[in-house]
Structure formats: structure tokens, C-alpha cells
Amino acid sequence: MITLYDYELSVNCYKQRLMMAILGVEYTSVPVDFYPGWEHKSAEFAKINPLGHIPVIDDDGFMLRDAHAILVYLASRYDPSRLWYPVDDPCRLGETAQWMLFAEGTTNTASSARLHDNLGYDFDIDAVRAGAHKLFRVMDEHLWFREREGLDWVVSGAHPTIADIALFPDVALSEEGGISRLDYPALRRWTDRVRRIPGFVTMPGVIALGESPWD
Amino acid sequence: MSVSGVCADPVVRDQWYALAAVDEIGADVSTRLLGLPIGYGLGPGGAARAWRADDGAPIPARVSYGYLWASVGEPPAEVFDVPETREPDRRIFNAGTLGLAVSAPRAVENFLDIAHFPYVHRGLLGDEPHTEVADYDVVDRDGEIWALGCRFHQPRAAAASTEEVVAQYQYRVPHPYCAMLYKSAPGHPDRLDAMGIFTHPLDDERIRAHLFLCLLDDVNTDATIRRFQQTILAQDMPILENQHPKRLPLDPRAETPVRCDKTAIAYRRWLSSLGVTYGVIPAGAG
Ligand SMILES: [Fe+2]
Numbered sequence: 001m002i003t004l005y006d007y008e009l010s011v012n013c014y015k016q017r018l019m020m021a022i023l024g025v026e027y028t029s030v031p032v033d034f035y036p037g038w039e040h041k042s043a044e045f046a047k048i049n050p051l052g053h054i055p056v057i058d059d060d061g062f063m064l065r066d067a068h069a070i071l072v073y074l075a076s077r078y079d080p081s082r083l084w085y086p087v088d089d090p091c092r093l094g095e096t097a098q099w100m101l102f103a104e105g106t107t108n109t110a111s112s113a114r115l116h117d118n119l120g121y122d123f124d125i126d127a128v129r130a131g132a133h134k135l136f137r138v139m140d141e142h143l144w145f146r147e148r149e150g151l152d153w154v155v156s157g158a159h160p161t162i163a164d165i166a167l168f169p170d171v172a173l174s175e176e177g178g179i180s181r182l183d184y185p186a187l188r189r190w191t192d193r194v195r196r197i198p199g200f201v202t203m204p205g206v207i208a209l210g211e212s213p214w215d
Numbered sequence: 216m217s218v219s220g221v222c223a224d225p226v227v228r229d230q231w232y233a234l235a236a237v238d239e240i241g242a243d244v245s246t247r248l249l250g251l252p253i254g255y256g257l258g259p260g261g262a263a264r265a266w267r268a269d270d271g272a273p274i275p276a277r278v279s280y281g282y283l284w285a286s287v288g289e290p291p292a293e294v295f296d297v298p299e300t301r302e303p304d305r306r307i308f309n310a311g312t313l314g315l316a317v318s319a320p321r322a323v324e325n326f327l328d329i330a331h332f333p334y335v336h337r338g339l340l341g342d343e344p345h346t347e348v349a350d351y352d353v354v355d356r357d358g359e360i361w362a363l364g365c366r367f368h369q370p371r372a373a374a375a376s377t378e379e380v381v382a383q384y385q386y387r388v389p390h391p392y393c394a395m396l397y398k399s400a401p402g403h404p405d406r407l408d409a410m411g412i413f414t415h416p417l418d419d420e421r422i423r424a425h426l427f428l429c430l431l432d433d434v435n436t437d438a439t440i441r442r443f444q445q446t447i448l449a450q451d452m453p454i455l456e457n458q459h460p461k462r463l464p465l466d467p468r469a470e471t472p473v474r475c476d477k478t479a480i481a482y483r484r485w486l487s488s489l490g491v492t493y494g495v496i497p498a499g500a501g
Contacts, residue, residue, distance in 0.1 A: 008449075033442075035311060036239050036309065037438060117316065176453070204448075204452075205450070205452050207453055
């Protein structure tokens with residue numbers, strides 16, 4: 001059974017909970033007192049992750065850290081359809097890797113703005129917000145063209161991938177970092193489609209489908 | 216009314232504000248209070264210190280209920296009394312501090328509102344179909360607002376809950392920007408848990424909200440209780456931050472009857488009667 005070192009309000013932990021819920025993977029959550037305890041920075045936690053961040057998973061003794069790496073592992077191991085991480089299609093696999101790297105960017109901008117505004121992290125708030133808008137603009141345009149081809153997800157093809165899961169929380173919680181999605185209609189439609197994926201779960205601050213005041 | 220968010224309202228200016236939980240303060244901190252750049256920190260022996268950032272002049276600062284409080288005006292001698300903090304079997308700590316893009320009165324009003332529980336805190340503080348808010352009393356006690364006799368069906372009222380209950384609630388507003396809540400304490404049928412929202416207004420549209428706990432829970436760890444309360448707070452965030460305008464309209468004709476919550480109406484009236492103009496849109500200002 002998988003153990004997830006988890007903090008409920010962390011977007012990167014939510015990515016794992018969302019992926020496991022969709023794949024129907026059972027797991028145990030070990031809550032880390034992220035704030036105000038900063039437990040992930042403790043000497044004790046350094047044995048689990050010397051980099052001092054979450055999430056980390058322990059799958060029967062196999063330890064893995066870094067949100068997007070864990071998504072690769074979960075889909076590769078627990079999705080027999082091989083659709084979430086499309087290893088059999090070189091083009092889609094390449095696109096998935098491309099959008100996973102893009103998601104590092106949304107995490108470092110949109111989700112950093114949220115940490116700044118909510119928990120007082122010391123980031124250059126104007127710079128991270130501007131960075132997020134730049135990426136959202138690219139995503140919105142990309143998704144708009146996808147829709148014109150009748151496609152729903154960031155990677156081509158009919159099925160969502162781990163890239164959608166990696167991107168969704170950074171986008172869905174952007175308002176908490178002062179980043180409005182008003183000007184990104186295709187991006188908003190995509191967040192609705194993600195919410196409709198069977199098995200979808202929310203986290204505090206992520207509104208379920210049909211309840212959102214802004215989407 | 217306010218120039219670049221700096222407060223000219225004497226009622227709001229002459230209050231104490233909780234800036235941070237004392238055990239979360241390390242090095243000196245730069246922040247703003249009511250639009251004014253200030254700094255604060257702990258001196259030798261844990262004494263509270265706060266100062267204006269422009270000229271370094273000291274401003275009133277103190278420690279109460281585990282928080283460092285400061286004022287940019289002439290505050291009363293004491294922070295409002297919370298008698299429960301003197302009961303030795305209670306646990307007193309900060310559940311968390313969250314930055315929010317909203318005015319302090321909007322956040323306080325949300326804290327006073329029961330009607331949103333089944334929709335925003337589904338499965339915890341409320342559940343459908345139990346959405347009806349039974350009638351309760353709102354009274355003035357020594358110049359404070361009290362809401363008494365509120366009852367609400369809750370699936371999981373607190374971290375220590377083991378079953379769904381009809382929770383008893385009382386609310387108290389002792390400060391224009393702070394509110395207390397008293398509710399049934401699991402395992403203590405005759406007493407009430409106390410908790411509060413103490414806001415630190417950065418300006419009239421941005422706050423840091425501290426969730427103060429004074430609980431009878433002798434089962435859960437601090438971390439477990441914090442997790443529960445932070446979940447509740449995070450569920451409120453999108454609702455709070457999407458209210459427009461961010462300042463609270465005090466005109467009785469504004470925003471009615473979207474929410475005909477008695478305590479909220481009394482709170483708005485009370486702010487009007489105190490003459491509060493900061494963080495609100497005063498009646499007749501539109
Ligand atoms: Fe709430």
C-alpha cells in the first residue's frame with residue numbers, strides 16, 4: 001500500500017491525491033504539519049526527503065519524491081490502460097514530457113503567488129504573477145486550438161494524461177494568488193472538463209463542478 | 216475616504232490588532248497595518264515591540280492570548296477580555312494564519328454566518344438537507360454583539376467529533392475587526408469551546424486572518440486540530456475572495472436579501488453605529 005506524506009492545502013500533494021483517486025489506487029495519507037509546524041524542514045523529515053519538501057510516497061519501501069515524478073510513477077505502475085502516461089506513442093509521450101515541464105513553470109509562478117498571498121512566502125509577487133499570466137496565455141491559446149480539433153486535453157488524443165493532472169491544481173487555485181482566469185475562456189472550459197473526469201476529488205479551495213463563482 | 220489604503224478612520228485606527236502568533240515570530244518582520252508600513256518583533260525576554268517603518272518610532276505593542284498585538288493609533292489599555300483563556304484546562308493556540316484578499320469586515324461577517332455551512336463546509340460543519348437555520352437571538356451586551364441560541368446540524372463539528380450532532384453556537388463581536396465563536400465541545404456537555412477570528416488588516420482590502428483556538432479537546436494533537444481548522448479556512452477562501460466589492464457595504468439596501476442572516480445584519484448596523492468607515496462602504500456613500 002502507498003503511503004503519501006501529505007499536506008491537505010498543498011497543490012503538489014493534491015496532484016497525487018487526485019491521480020490516485022482517478023486511478024482507484026488506495027493509499028494512506030500521513031499528514032505533515034507543513035504550516036505552522038514546518039515539519040517537512042525538520043531533521044526527522046530529512047530522512048524521508050533530504051530536500052525538505054512534500055509530497056513523498058513510499059510504495060512498499062520504494063520511496064519517491066517530487067510531485068511530477070510521482071505522477072509518472074503512479075500512472076506507469078497503476079494504469080493498465082497505459083493512457084495516462086502514453087508510453088506506447090512517442091509523439092504523445094513527448095508532448096506529455098513537454099507539458100510536465102510546463103507544469104513546473106505554473107507551479108513556480110501561479111502556485112508560488114498563492115504561497116506568497118496565503119502563507120506569507122517571500123516571493124517577488126509581481127514577477128510570479130506576470131509569469132503565471134504569460135503561461136496561462138500560452139495554455140489558453142493552445143487549448144483553444146485543441147478544442148477546434150475536437151480535443152479536450154493538453155496532450156493530443158482523446159484521453160487526458162498526467163500533464164492535465166500536473167497542471168490543474170496550479171490553474172484551479174490561481175485566484176488565491178491574485179491571478180484571475182477571467183481572460184482565459186479556453187483554460188476555464190478545460191478546468192471544467194478536468195472536474196468531470198470520473199473519480200475527480202477536490203481539495204479545500206478547489207470548487208467542484210457547478211459551484212464555482214468564476215468558471 | 217482612504218488615500219492609498221492608509222486608515223484615516225479613528226474608530227478602526229485606535230484598536231489593537233493581532234499581527235502574529237508569538238511562537239511563530241523569529242526575526243523582526245516588516246508588514247503593513249491599516250495601510251501603514253510597520254515592523255514588529257520580540258525583544259529580550261519575549262517583550263513585544265513594534266515601530267513605524269518610516270521613522271522607526273515605536274507604536275503600542277503587547278502580547279495577549281499568544282499573539283503579538285499592535286496599534287497605529289491610541290488603543291484601549293487592554294485587548295478585549297476573553298475570560299475562557301483563564302480556565303486552566305483549555306488549550307490555547309493559533310490554528311493558522313492565512314492571507315486573504317478581502318476586507319476585515321467581510322471576513323468577520325463570513326465567520327458569523329451559519330447559513331453557508333452546508334454548502335461550503337459540506338460533510339464537516341453542515342450537510343444537505345439540513346440547511347435550515349433555526350431562529351436565534353441577537354442582543355447587545357455591554358456594547359458588544361452577541362448571537363445566542365444558534366443550533367445547527369453538523370456531521371463533523373470539530374476535530375474531536377465522533378458523530379453528527381446538533382451543535383450549539385454563540386457568537387460574540389467584541390471588536391470591529393475580531394469575532395469570537397462559542398460552540399458545543401465534544402465530550403464536555405456543559406461547556407463550550409471558544410475560538411476566534413483575529414484579523415490583521417494590511418489595508419482595507421487585504422488581511423491576514425488568525426484563527427485563535429481556546430478548546431477543551433484533550434484527545435487530539437495540536438497538528439490534528441490545526442489541520443481540521445485550516446481545512447475549514449481554506450474552504451472559505453474562494454467564497455471570501457470573490458466577494459465584490461471587497462469592502463463591506465453598510466447600506467441596509469445593499470446586497471439584501473441575498474442573505475438575511477440576523478447576526479450579519481446586526482454586525483453591519485453595529486459598524487454603522489460605531490461610525491466605522493475603513494474596510495466598509497458606509498451607508499449613503501454610494
Ligand atoms: Fe466558513
